[in-house]
Amino acid sequence: xxxxxxxxxxxxxxxxxxxxxxxxxxxxxxxxxxxxxxxxxxxxxxxxxxxxxxxxxxxxxxxxxxxx
Numbered sequence: 001x002x003x004x005x006x007x008x009x010x011x012x013x014x015x016x017x018x019x020x021x022x023x024x025x026x027x028x029x030x031x032x033x034x035x036x037x038x039x040x041x042x043x044x045x046x047x048x049x050x051x052x053x054x055x056x057x058x059x060x061x062x063x064x065x066x067x068x
Contacts, residue, residue: 003061003065005062005066008058008061008062009062012055012059012062015051015054015055019048019051019055022044026045
């Protein structure tokens, strides 16, 4: 079952929000010199990397769906 362009764009929007939220959290902790659990930092980095990877896949899928 393939998703419509609208559904793919919706998923892309949600991933963009996840990336922004994780990046903002990481940046806020770093700027505040807050002690940050190394595991939490690693989790944030993994979430950002995975979301960016999925975002690339969605962009390809959107392009393919839009072109038929």
